[in-house]
Amino acid sequence: MPLFKIIDINPSAKVFLWKITEDFNELFRNVSLKDTSLARLEGMKSESHQKGFMAVRMLFQEAGYSDFDLYYDAFGKPHLKDGTHISISHSFDFSAIVLSTCNIGIDLELVKDKVLRIAPRFMDVSHLDNLSEAEQMRKATVVWGIKEAIFKLKNEVGISFPDHIFESPFQLSDKKCSAELHFNNVIQHYDIIFEEIDANANGELKQVYTLVCAVES
Template sequence: MPFYKAINIGSCATVFLWKIEEDFTELFRAVRLKDVSLARLEGMKSESHQKGFLCVRMLLQHCGYSDFDLYYDEFGKPHLKDGKHISISHSADFSAIVLSDKNIGMDIEQVKEKVLRIAPRFMDVSHLVNLSEADQTRKATVVWGIKEAIFKLKNEAGISFPDHIFEDEFSLADKKGKARLHFNNTVEDYEICFESIENYMLVCALKAD
């Protein structure tokens, strides 16, 4: 089974990655699903999404949990029954979960050239100047991941990527950064860390102390 690796995020969180190489039947037979999860799985039109969903459950089992320990609130945010914080993401060949003592948001994104075409819609493109096209693509992917991760962590309707979430300038080599959420007349600061995983970018966001 291709458990890929674990990555520690400071002292409070660990990301667990699964590289999706099994076929659907192998994955389906390896997990136990509650009825609501089975219905959700059957409603997915894409086998890629189905396998990503099942590999998240494989990761839960790897960490000593099961699908029966996971539930979603009215806004679609995942929770574990024991109170441990969790965030979930999957993209093409990878599924990922992060388990944390603190509220956390996590996103994994495949690095694709098309992100540069839509970059002006969600980020400050001045942060891409003086970079090669390859690094522009990677950095824009990180910024998208930052905004997804903060959106997942905050979990409130109405948050806009371009209008409410702002990343500070950062270097790809640093693998960390800062961002802010301006929403509902408040400003919240976030610590960001990111990691390159093959042709993917993994991003985590934690509220700054």
Template structure:
């Protein structure tokens, strides 16, 4: 299936979503992969993971890039050959990439009850007070996405979601919030945008300069 959705987050940042209906073979035939990507693909045991990986390459091709324009540093962070910032996420039926002139990180998560069940492990549950169960699931998923997006930006070993990344209070209807990273004797602030995409939550984080 072609490109499913585009979200313009700001004037220089856009997210693109691919709804994955194709099988692995169809996706594989539609993209050109460099040797290192072929090696990674062959090492993936999950077909869902393979489809997500290949759908990211479909998105790149849709935007005029190829797999050869995408590289990863030693920490596993993706980079584009033209110097623009890229962040990647995939979850179940969707793959997403975000491209920007600014440093950012993204996360895409399916709404599910499990996230609420494990919420005390990664967030302050006071943020879920006075909400319906569905709102609690949504908010817990946003907060998980906030922490995952910030982690992708920093990409440093030792960062703990509950111990180092703290979300400020927010309302789901706002679509925006702020968060802080307390790590290595520093405090860094982040601006967050979040969106509902079908049965998923999409989060994009930007560091404050």
């Protein structure tokens, strides 16, 4: 089974990454799903989303849990019955979960040129000045991941990426920064950890994913 990588974010948080190489039937044979999850799976129109959903459940099993240990609150945020904090992400050929004793959010994104076209909608594009186009793509993907991860962690309706979430200046080589959420007259602080995942195998086109975790400071 292609458990791709385990990353220790800090002493209390661990990321599990799954590279999806199986077909639908192989994944389906190897996961145990409760009835509500099976219904959700059957309702997905995209096989890619179905496989990502099941790969997440494979990661639960690698981490010592199962689909039966997971539930979602009224806002759609996942929780584990034993109180361990969890966040989930899926992008193309990868699924990821992070488990932590602290509230945490995760986002995983394939680095693509589309991010530069939409960057003005979610970030201050002056933060991309003096970078090559490839570096702009990579940095904009990190910024998108920061905002997605904080949004998942906070999980409140009305949060705007450009208006409420602000990252501190950082370089790609830093692999960490800080960020703030300004929302409902409160400022909350987050520690950000990011890492690039090289997904290439021999003969494949170059694919790089960006993994971002946000932890409440």
